[in-house]
Amino acid sequence: xxxxxxxxxxxxxxxxxxxxxxxxxxxxxxxxxxxxxxxxxxxxxxxxxxxxxxxxxxxxxxxxxxxxxxxxxxxxxxxxxxxxxxxxxxxxxxxxxxxxxxxxxxxxxxxxxxxxxxxxxxxxxxxxxxxxxxxxxxxxxxxxxxxxxxxxxxxxxxxxxxxxxxxxxxxxxxxxxxxxxxxxxxxxxxxxxxxxxxxxxxxxxxxxxxxxxxxxxxxxxxxxxxxxxxxxxxxxxxxxxxxxxxxxxxxxxxxxxxxxxxxxxxxxxxxxxxxxxxxxxxxxxxxxxxxxxxxxxxxxxxxxxxxxxxxxxxxxxxxxxxxxxxxxxxxxxxxxxxxxxxxxxxxxxxxxxxxxxxxx
Numbered sequence: 001x002x003x004x005x006x007x008x009x010x011x012x013x014x015x016x017x018x019x020x021x022x023x024x025x026x027x028x029x030x031x032x033x034x035x036x037x038x039x040x041x042x043x044x045x046x047x048x049x050x051x052x053x054x055x056x057x058x059x060x061x062x063x064x065x066x067x068x069x070x071x072x073x074x075x076x077x078x079x080x081x082x083x084x085x086x087x088x089x090x091x092x093x094x095x096x097x098x099x100x101x102x103x104x105x106x107x108x109x110x111x112x113x114x115x116x117x118x119x120x121x122x123x124x125x126x127x128x129x130x131x132x133x134x135x136x137x138x139x140x141x142x143x144x145x146x147x148x149x150x151x152x153x154x155x156x157x158x159x160x161x162x163x164x165x166x167x168x169x170x171x172x173x174x175x176x177x178x179x180x181x182x183x184x185x186x187x188x189x190x191x192x193x194x195x196x197x198x199x200x201x202x203x204x205x206x207x208x209x210x211x212x213x214x215x216x217x218x219x220x221x222x223x224x225x226x227x228x229x230x231x232x233x234x235x236x237x238x239x240x241x242x243x244x245x246x247x248x249x250x251x252x253x254x255x256x257x258x259x260x261x262x263x264x265x266x267x268x269x270x271x272x273x274x275x276x277x278x279x280x281x282x283x284x285x286x287x288x289x290x291x292x293x294x295x296x297x298x299x300x301x302x303x304x305x306x307x308x309x310x311x312x313x314x315x316x317x318x319x320x321x322x323x324x325x326x327x328x329x330x331x332x333x334x335x336x337x338x339x340x341x342x343x344x345x346x347x348x349x350x351x352x353x354x355x356x357x358x359x360x
Contacts, residue, residue, distance in 0.1 A: 018118050024087050025114060029107050030099045031086055035079075044095050053085045 034041050038057050056078050086092060
């Protein structure tokens with residue numbers, strides 16, 4: 001039991017060392033990227049249990065700020081101290097998962113190889129005699145299954161050869177059937193060719209008959225064209241003669257129109273002279289009328305003044321009469337209302353006395 005327990009402790013120690021190495025490799029891969037952005041590193045680690053590394057990082061930032069040109073991480077005690085801190089506290093890489101996901105292909109292959117090494121070591125370190133015996137039994141069973149499979153393969157090959165022979169016979173039968181089908185097709189092709197030839201001859205006869213009918217129709221159309229041409233020439237001659245007659249008649253009408261225009265011009269001159277004389281007479285009459293209108297407007301103005309004054313006097317008298325009528329009517333209404341009110345008051349007094357006597 002002591003030997004078994006000691007072996008188990010050693011195996012666990014070996015596994016722990018391998019896992020720690022894997023974690024340190026992960027943190028070692030991202031240390032350069034972390035130190036390239038120290039301010040971001042400080043903001044992430046501030047307030048955690050890893051704050052003690054912030055002071056060396058501040059001194060590193062201060063030292064990098066003094067350098068000029070292309071700044072690189074110095075290989076001094078501060079840098080080594082920071083690197084050792086990260087290697088000892090390898091769990092820091094869990095704060096930067098995006099950096100682990102953005103590793104290059106070479107780093108990923110290295111992590112995959114180390115993971116495979118860890119799995120292989122775990123499998124070999126934890127195997128027991130029972131598991132090995134179980135594996136041997138499985139291999140033996142697989143061997144027997146392989147033998148059975150080989151026998152089945154031989155049987156299948158024999159069956160396949162038999163099937164190939166049957167297939168050849170079937171192929172031969174199909175070949176004979178195909179030859180028969182080809183003969184039938186050749187016969188049908190010959191029959192189709194004969195039918196096509198007959199149709200071609202039939203079409204040729206139809207085309208010849210159509211051509212003959214077309215030629216006959218063409219002759220008929222030529223004869224109709226000749227008749228139409230002769231008719232057109234006759235109509236043209238007739239139209240020319242009619243045009244000559246109409247042109248002479250037009251000339252006659254033009255001469256008559258010219259004579260009428262001359263008569264119109266002569267009568268128009270006379271009318272214009274008469275119009276000028278009438279216009280002079282109109283101007284004289286218009287001057288007499290203007291003088292008369294001036295005198296008429298003066299008299300009309302005097303007449304309007306007299307009429308306006310008379311109308312205003314009549315309107316004033318009417319208004320006075322209307323005011324007197326309205327005042328008399330209002331006084332009559334007031335007197336009527338006053339008499340009615342006095343009558344109502346006397347009636348109310350009489351009714352009040354009657355009620356008092358009843359109450360007693």
